[in-house]
Amino acid sequence: MSMVKVAAVQMRSDGDMSANIEALSRMVGEAAAQGAQYVQTPENTGIIQNDRALYRASLHAEQDDPVVREASVLAKRHGIHLHIGSTPIKLESGLIANRAFVFAPDGSKITTYDKIHMFDVDLDNGESWRESDTISAGDRAVVAELPFMKLGLAICYDIRFPQLFQAQANAGANVISAPAAFTRQTGEAHWHILQRARAIENGAFLISAAQGGLHNGNRQTYGHTIIVSPWGKVLAEADHDNPAVIYADIDVADSAAARNKIPNLKNAREFKLETIVAEGETIKA
Template structure:
């Protein structure tokens, strides 16, 4: 399977970001890719929530989603839109951080709402409270592609192995981790977490990332990665925006799982009991 990975520096204008995405679809197809992966918040990155509110739409009205669906259909290409900020579907007025898998006919094959919301205060002085405006999802999602099962996750999910265990149980061969990682957390944990998720699930990990200093003033880490089931880094895009291609040797999955059969040997584990069951 040949993949294309977009590393981008999204601003707060959805139309400008949509133009970057549709251009990437065309270039991915021209480069022979079977699927394009894009980062978290591909339609906009804007920490000014009052300004962002004027640009966030329900998915049925989202111009970025419509543009990418049309481009995918024209190119005949699978596209994993890492995530978009969209308005919710139900009574809650909170937004959703939602991933989309778009089929080559332009139809939406799968959706995933980010489960784990980034509510932290960093030593650098940065403070993030995603839960104040976003509602988290509660369901892991995998989708069948030609020749592989793709598991969906988003950014902060990477710190919660239970998500990836669920995707592994669903048969994931590839796990997507689109992200807009901060620089301090990226420098400390990005590579090791992505390699760990690949190793424990014996699958490929594709992590398309935002990078650089954005129009809203934040800075993201970049380093979009492709990691193989053994934990080897096959691609590291550094800190510049761009489009990269990678051929995934899918036979590597069976090879690694035969060498260290973590999937076959996995057993359900009950919650721990302090002192152990039967302690006296």
């Protein structure tokens, strides 16, 4: 089977995990009712909370996490593959994993992925983030082999590191993903370019569910949940920051077709890099 209907859920999660789970359940149910076989949610599906004390107090170990529990139930109830873009998980170390989950139609967990690249940045207008202060970075890239596609997992800031997706593509991934909570500032500047570039570079479909809008009255995310073809065409987009579900019927065989047309993955070569220091010799007129 090469044709599959996919859906991506745009959320506006806040500090109320119970309300976020209700929104998750409602929108995943909507996607399943429309025939989606694979449904993806954004980064931080379970909670967005800028108050660190309240944030930590809301978190659970994986085996006790209510988002993980509900996702398993939803996957089984609707008979779908459900990809939770990420939700924070409390670790024994005291740090937190920004962890993605993929569930099978029987509700079983297929795999997890912990975000590798930490969003430690200083933006314009005083906007600054230090994800590594609370998040434990992952060290393992993941490709999940589903019945209808090979799915490369990534999260948000990972989209800026093309080597991750190239490794997944070389391992057979024909669909890649970067569910996100992009800031409005970086989203307006770079979101669409990065999504299309990663799809084109790897000859893969790209699906990125996003957070959108104002969270807790003081954090803004960009939205614009998107599905891109291996040729870089935008197949579906929520062109706003409101909660929404978008859909696309994708032919996974299009990935192989794109790679046959432009076999850059096969054509890549090893090379040496030399830095040449000028001697500063004066050229006389």
